[in-house]
Amino acid sequence: MWTGRVLRAALSEGPRGRRAQSALAQLRGLLEEELEGIRGAGTWKSERVITSRQGPRIHVDGVPGGILNFCANNYLGLSSHPEVIQAGLQALEEFGAGLSSVRFICGTQSIHKDLEAKIALFHQREDAILYPSCFDANAGLFEALLTPEDAVLSDELNHASIIDGIRLCKAHKYRYHHLDMTDLEAKLQEAQKHRLRLVATDGAFSMDGDIAPLREICRLASQYGALVFVDECHATGFLGSTGRWEHMAPEASGLASKGTDELLGVMDQVTIINSTLGKALGGASGGYTTGPGLLVSLLRQRARPYLFSNSLPPAVIGCASKALDLLMDSNTIVQSMAAKTQRFRSKMEAAGFTISGANHPICPVMLGDARLASCMADDMLKRGIFVIGFSYPVVPKGKARIRVQISAVHSEEDIDRCVEAFVEVGRLHGALP
Numbered sequence: 250m251w252t253g254r255v256l257r258a259a260l261s262e263g264p265r266g267r268r269a270q271s272a273l274a275q276l277r278g279l280l281e282e283e284l285e286g287i288r289g290a291g292t293w294k295s296e297r298v299i300t301s302r303q304g305p306r307i308h309v310d311g312v313p314g315g316i317l318n319f320c321a322n323n324y325l326g327l328s329s330h331p332e333v334i335q336a337g338l339q340a341l342e343e344f345g346a347g348l349s350s351v352r353f354i355c356g357t358q359s360i361h362k363d364l365e366a367k368i369a370l371f372h373q374r375e376d377a378i379l380y381p382s383c384f385d386a387n388a389g390l391f392e393a394l395l396t397p398e399d400a401v402l403s404d405e406l407n408h409a410s411i412i413d414g415i416r417l418c419k420a421h422k423y424r425y426h427h428l429d430m431t432d433l434e435a436k437l438q439e440a441q442k443h444r445l446r447l448v449a450t451d452g453a454f455s456m457d458g459d460i461a462p463l464r465e466i467c468r469l470a471s472q473y474g475a476l477v478f479v480d481e482c483h484a485t486g487f488l489g490s491t492g493r494w495e496h497m498a499p500e501a502s503g504l505a506s507k508g509t510d511e512l513l514g515v516m517d518q519v520t521i522i523n524s525t526l527g528k529a530l531g532g533a534s535g536g537y538t539t540g541p542g543l544l545v546s547l548l549r550q551r552a553r554p555y556l557f558s559n560s561l562p563p564a565v566i567g568c569a570s571k572a573l574d575l576l577m578d579s580n581t582i583v584q585s586m587a588a589k590t591q592r593f594r595s596k597m598e599a600a601g602f603t604i605s606g607a608n609h610p611i612c613p614v615m616l617g618d619a620r621l622a623s624c625m626a627d628d629m630l631k632r633g634i635f636v637i638g639f640s641y642p643v644v645p646k647g648k649a650r651i652r653v654q655i656s657a658v659h660s661e662e663d664i665d666r667c668v669e670a671f672v673e674v675g676r677l678h679g680a681l682p
């Protein structure tokens with residue numbers, strides 16, 4: 250924002266210099282006020298600096314010794330899997346550090362095409378398109394697809410990137426209450442006047458670990474002539490055929506766990522899936538849309554984050570590609586994650602805690618009070634366990650919680666240590682009798 254010319258002017262004497270200096274002073278005042286407001290609201294986010302690889306045990310700057318990490322989206326532990334790292338190194342060697350180009354100019358390598366084909370195969374869709382992130386996939390989709398003649402119906406608790414993506418498009422916008430099918434139906438009735446209707450939802454919601462009722466959503470979509478879009482960032486690779494789920498579709502089968510559409514038996518009814526390579530699929534970065542071939546062709550022509558941002562680097566492609574291979578070869582990693590999730594949830598519930606959500610590796614330990622959640626999270630860290638407390642405005646008032654995320658690479662001892670620490674800290678703070 251402050252170009253060299255403005256800075257030079259600000260440093261110079263004379264009326265131009267004085268005007269520029271006062272503009273800088275004004276900006277400084279505004280920024281200080283804004284930052285103070287964030288601090289005052291208690292929503293300041295500080296970052297802990299990790300000095301090791303991502304994994305179940307990490308080293309954090311300023312905290313002596315290793316700590317047990319229960320707050321990464323590293324559900325399958327592939328972020329530091331030796332074969333994933335090796336594949337990244339190999340792609341780096343063979344294809345270089347990066348493309349210095351967007352895809353359509355000279356940024357498409359064979360590995361980009363191969364990974365897109367692999368993603369489509371994994372999800373059993375016609376085609377797929379890669380983006381620098383799933384945030385970008387969500388930013389690119391709605392604007393490219395929907396016109397002012399169309400409508401989009403979005404769950405009120407959808408991820409910020411879906412909300413922002415929808416903001417960018419000119420379609421009519423309807424927001425239905427979280428998971429509320431009566432409200433969605435009312436909104437679908439209202440939206441009958443539009444050309445296309447697209448229902449947009451997270452597959453699994455990250456704050457509560459709850460799962461969208463995709464069967465009901467797809468039934469309503471079919472009744473009211475709507476398309477269904479699902480963001481599968483917290484589901485791809487580990488929900489589906491191998492999890493143990495109350496509502497699991499009997500036909501869910503195969504090795505790889507594709508996501509909530511497979512879990513709930515509606516793979517053929519969900520039209521568009523966006524997901525990330527930055528969580529279960531190796532954890533590097535990148536996102537994608539997978540769905541009908543014609544839609545993917547349109548996105549390659551129109552989606553702005555695809556057209557105007559650099560290609561994913563080869564090492565990232567190599568890692569994600571290997572992660573998908575591992576998941577398509579065997580379901581043992583997913584089963585291990587599911588078993589550890591079960592272990593944590595049942596031990597915590599037996600100890601007297603309330604764990605919200607479906608049987609997801611996101612395990613929110615519900616505490617209610619914001620201060621309690623924050624103090625307990627601090628005390629967990631003193632016992633070598635890294636967990637994060639969430640409170641208003643990230644979650645509704647009175648629903649503060651500590652969100653624990655289980656990974657396939659946690660050992661059973663890690664899980665038990667975490668539960669023991671929770672019990673100790675919970676008693677200390679009166680959260681348990």
Ligand SMILES: Cc1ncc(COP(=O)(O)O)c(C=O)c1O
Nearest residue numbers: 382383384408410482525527536
């Ligand atoms: C539901 C959901 N959608 C989209 C994103 C964005 O994914 P990425 O990190 O690939 O941009 C996230 C990441 O936090 C997410 O949780």
